[in-house]
Amino acid sequence: MDVRPSRRGLAGIGTAVLISLPMQHGRDPVPPPSPAPTAAPAVGASGEASGAVSLPPLLAGTFIATVKTWDTTAADERIGHARAASLLLDAGVRWKSTGDCGDRRRPYCTSLEAIRYGTLMRTIDLRRDSGCPVTVTGGTEAGHADGRYSHGNGYKVDLAHNRCLDAYVTRTYRYWRTRGDGAALYRPPSSDPDPDRDPQAGPDEWFAVWADEPTHWDVLFR
Secondary structure, eight states: OOOOOHHHHHHHHHHHHHHHHGGTTTOOOOOOOOOOOOOEEEEEEEOEEESOOOHHHHHHHHHHHHHHHOGGGGOOOOOOHHHHHHHHTTTOEEEEESSSSTTOOOOSSSOOEEHHHHHHHHHHHHHHOSSSSSSEEEETTTTTOOTSSSSSTTOEEEEEEOOHHHHHHHHSSEEEEETTTTEEEEEEEEEEEEOOTTSSSSTTOOOOEEEEEEEEEEEOOO
């Protein structure tokens, strides 16, 4: 049987083409997106390819180092004023003295000479954890009360009041009791199973007491 193409069919096709062409707005048809390139398999130390992609050991170690800020086993080491001031500055912690000096023998200076490394680093941790401005206004200089866990022995710092820091301390720590001079004392809620134990009674790696004095927080880090 002789099969002839239908003019109506061809005209229909032509019409469809003519109708669809204006929809391109004069631009060439957009080609389909190319498939994403296949990543090369990671090669382990043995030279064998592995399907799992892992962080390079050097980069991973660098990341971990930025999270762990200091070695707690060195907490009782004593450091000099210049190094301590440099560590504070690098961490965004201010150091302020009414006499604009760091002489440990003068009470109007703010000295960091022979401060405990742990005390200094926990001050830096406070800046990072709270996100608040932190300004050290008192350290190991003369003029503070004596005692085993005192300013002079490197266990205490004075930190200037500011709205952010005040809110952080009273929100994070719990009221403990009122000191003899009227200062309200705050301490971590889980620092000691005995809430009435005196802070001078014995060692505790993460023990802290915050005394709310008129111009600053008098802070014991132990």
